[in-house]
Amino acid sequence: MLYLVGLGLSDETDITVKGLEIVKKASRVYLEAYTSILLVDQSILESYYGRSIIVADRETVEFDSNDPSESNELLRYAATEDVALLVVGDPFGATTHADLVLRARHLGIPVSTVPNASIxxxxxxxxxxxxxxxxxxxxxxxxxxxxxxxxxxxxxxxxxxxxxxxxxxxxxxxxxxxxxxxxxxxxxxxxxxxxxxxxxxxxxxxxxxxxxxxxxxxxxxxxxxxxxxxxxxxxxxxxxxxxxxxxxxxxxxxxxxxxxxxxxxxxxxxxxxxxxxxxxxxxxxxxxxxxxxxxxAPQTDDNAEEKEDAKVQASL
Amino acid sequence: MLYLVGLGLSDETDITVKGLEIVKKASRVYLEAYTSILLVDQSILESYYGRSIIVADRETVEFDSNDPSESNELLRYAATEDVALLVVGDPFGATTHADLVLRARHLGIPVSTVPNASIxxxxxxxxxxxxxxxxxxxxxxxxxxxxxxxxxxxxxxxxxxxxxxxxxxxxxxxxxxxxxxxxxxxxxxxxxxxxxxxxxxxxxxxxxxxxxxxxxxxxxxxxxxxxxxxxxxxxxxxxxxxxxxxxxxxxxxxxxxxxxxxxxxxxxxxxxxxxxxxxxxxxxxxxxxxxxxxxxAPQTDDNAEEKEDAKVQASL
Structure with missing residues (x-):
């Protein structure tokens, strides 16, 4: 299983409880650190999560041209183990992660994502x-x-x-x-x-x-x-x-x-x-x-509608 | 202090570790349950957080016309205690919470918000x-x-x-x-x-x-x-x-x-x-x-620019 775990925006405590449970159980934990960064160092994450973390570069996460199967290091492990990829913000904030999910899907590797705050x-x-x-x-x-x-x-x-x-x-x-x-x-x-x-x-x-x-x-x-x-x-x-x-x-x-x-x-x-x-x-x-x-686009709303809109827009 | 804590989108484990620490320490915990809902019942939240939760209706959170000071139940407590308002999604997803923060600011009540996933x-x-x-x-x-x-x-x-x-x-x-x-x-x-x-x-x-x-x-x-x-x-x-x-x-x-x-x-x-x-x-x-x-707006980008764009857009 491949888990994509959103880390939120700032520090080690912005991970969700659901995300933290996955990090603690996964056999390998990668941190994607080239599309964005947290405001704390890797060592702080490691000591807080109680896990060592592998920093993933582009080759680990993205398409590996040496591997004709559309796989890469991450997906090769995820095919047989529980692998977590930690992503700053929300896992679907970056195109590159959507692409990874799509390739996992093609390879028949199940994927689970844990949302978090995004910019x-x-x-x-x-x-x-x-x-x-x-x-x-x-x-x-x-x-x-x-x-x-x-x-x-x-x-x-x-x-x-x-x-x-x-x-x-x-x-x-x-x-x-x-x-x-x-x-x-x-x-x-x-x-x-x-x-x-x-x-x-x-x-x-x-x-x-x-x-x-x-x-x-x-x-x-x-x-x-x-x-x-x-x-x-x-x-x-x-x-x-x-x-x-x-x-x-x-x-x-x-x-x-x-x-x-x-x-x-x-x-x-x-x-x-x-x-x-x-x-x-x-x-x-x-x-x-x-x-x-x-x-x-001239405004045709009446007040009642604006008020109702505001209420639904509040439903986030 | 008034804490606005995002709960994320789904269940009791979508709260962030930072948010959960605040919930455990606050003297009063409210749940805003009229602009959106979680997919689990209040009782599950209560037993998971180890706290009883007060369900906040519109009068508790929004402008209270009986109170000329722009205050309301929530802000009256927050003036002297640590009060947490739990919000489904992200605290700033809904207009009504921005309004609450603004009123707290006018009343000199410090506010801290904990972001989370929003729809x-x-x-x-x-x-x-x-x-x-x-x-x-x-x-x-x-x-x-x-x-x-x-x-x-x-x-x-x-x-x-x-x-x-x-x-x-x-x-x-x-x-x-x-x-x-x-x-x-x-x-x-x-x-x-x-x-x-x-x-x-x-x-x-x-x-x-x-x-x-x-x-x-x-x-x-x-x-x-x-x-x-x-x-x-x-x-x-x-x-x-x-x-x-x-x-x-x-x-x-x-x-x-x-x-x-x-x-x-x-x-x-x-x-x-x-x-x-x-x-x-x-x-x-x-x-x-x-x-x-x-x-x-005719496309004038060259490929290099699109590629660079994609990289930055990935930085979420």
Whole structure:
């Protein structure tokens, strides 16, 4: 049996009781540590779980081209033993785990998954309502000659219908220099985690280049650090203000939300508590936000319906 | 201190270790049981947690108009004791809990929240990728003279840009008849939970009425039951097929996803495993899905960027 166990967002105590029972019983326990990271070290997990943990790299979890059977180390063991793969966040947050489940299914290996908090839902702690979010986008580190901007079109789509956009920020873990890679040196660069400041600057850079007014320096956003952790931190402000928010936010992981105009006054009031400058927040909100609907789809709801909606949306 | 503790989606073992420690130490433990439900009874929670639990109704958690201080029973205790409010899913899944946190903040009561899986992220278990979802909508029970259709506009917005839509289905818990309410009889109707079949029928009814072709009987969707539970179940098919899927799905809670065309072949293959009729699934997919972009925003990504995107999107 292959168990995919979500670890949640922050530390060793974010595992569920169900997940912990599986970790204690499994014959082998792997930790997938290249798509995201917890905020604590492997040794803390090991002593808390009372188990040694094998750190799984891409070759262990993903398609192994040396093995024609679509299998890999993980699946070979799971065919005959109870193997647990620990995944930061929720097991289905990452494409790569869905792919693993699918391959296990093809090989006839039973799979059981244990859900947990994901940044996709945990971001609700910033005070913005989850049902007001559009698609999630990712922001990668720009280099001198590579500044991918596909996020811009997706942000536009969300903003055209007034929705918030969650931006997931790049991490570089176990990266090799091209030189080390070519020489086969297993020497890795120090990990890098994109900050909210970097993200905000890259966004403004692309807006300046494209000039389509999808957002601007005055657009409201929320920077988030260590969501779900005991010292999680939010900073709300304009994109321009967030360019300089890294000191306030502190250590990784960071993520960011760009606000959509179809926002509710509860969201305004909640996030206002995190505002760099409350006056700016109030002024810009009054000017640009709290518009209940997009021009393309006139609001026809009556109050009763909105109230009923709110009740069902609460059923999460 | 007010603790908001997410319980996750299914049973008593879905609480996190961090959450369980809080429950064991708090002086009072409330369970919010009107916006959603776990799949197990209160008594099972009580014996597992080793605590008696007070079931919190709307008056306990929400604004109490008899109390001019914006307080209520929960906040009055939390001002001087450690009070835990247990919330099905994630504490920030429901608007009402964000409102509670905001009022606690105004009253100077410290708040700590413990995240957990929410249906918003847990739905990833159906094989559709979370970053391909647009806004979440809610579907309420239609009555003879009340058939709210605001969901239709929101589904259109999602589908116009090729995104999936998660539909949260109505629950009616502790509802009174108008007669009992007027007489002040505290007699409650049996709880009702909307099924995927009912949702699919209501959707088709509204499409027939509006005739705008936002979706149709051939649109692909996935019905989900007891997501995150040991016996979770998914059924994939056309809206027409899902009208008759309730027997296959079994007991509550149900939810549903209407697919967007901007879907990936991994999503096709994963969900195909749940298909009512695999041939229909393949045919309709080939005809209408797997289109990588919306007409309004031509795809300009190169492969390298898509690959990089996939990696970051994996960082959940």
């Amino acid at each position: 996709m839902s945990g971001i609700g702690a910033c005070g913005l309502q989850l049902y007001n979010f559009g698609q999630t986008v990712s922001m990668v580190f720009f280099t001198d000659n590579w500044r991918p901007a596909s996020f811009y079109d997706r942000v536009r789509e969300n903003r055209q219908i007034g929705l918030h956009t969650l931006l997931l920020l790049d991490i570089k873990v176990k990266e090799q220099t091209i030189e080390n890679m070519m020489r086969g040196n297993k020497v890795f660069e120090p990990p890098r985690y994109m900050t909210v400041g970097q993200c905000a600057r890259q966004m403004l850079e692309i807006e300046e280049e494209k000039g389509e007014g999808v957002y601007g320096p005055d657009s409201l956003a929320i920077g988030a650090a260590r969501v779900g952790g005991r010292n999680e931190k939010f900073v709300a402000g304009t994109l321009k203000e967030l360019c300089d928010s890294d000191d306030a936010l502190g250590p990784p992981l960071h993520s960011m939300v760009l606000l959509g105009r179809r926002a509710h006054e509860l969201e305004r009031d909640f996030a206002r508590g995190f505002a760099v400058d409350k006056e700016t927040w109030d002024t810009l909100w009054a000017r640009d936000y709290g518009k209940q609907d997009a021009p393309a | 918003m992220s847990g739905i990833g278990a159906c094989g559709l990728q979370l970053y391909n979802f647009g806004q979440t909508v809610s579907m309420v029970f239609f009555t003879d003279n009340w058939r709210p259709a605001s969901f239709y506009d929101r589904v259109r917005e999602n589908r116009q840009i090729g995104l999936h839509t998660l539909l949260l289905l109505d629950i009616k818990v502790k509802e009174q008849t108008i007669e009992n309410m007027m007489r002040g009889n505290k007699v409650f109707e049996p709880p009702r939970y909307m099924t995927v079949g009912q949702c699919a029928r209501q959707m088709l009814e509204i499409e027939e009425e509006k005739g705008e072709g936002v979706y149709g009987p051939d649109s692909l969707a996935i019905g989900a039951a007891r997501v995150g539970g040991r016996n979770e179940k998914f059924v994939a098919g056309t809206l027409k097929e899902l009208c008759d899927s309730d027997d296959a799905l079994g007991p509550p809670l149900h939810s549903m996803v209407l697919l967007g065309r901007r879907a990936h072949e991994l999503e096709r293959d994963f969900a195909r495993g749940f298909a009512v009729d695999k041939e229909t699934w393949d045919t309709l997919w080939a005809r209408d899905y797997g289109k990588q972009d919306a007409p309004a």
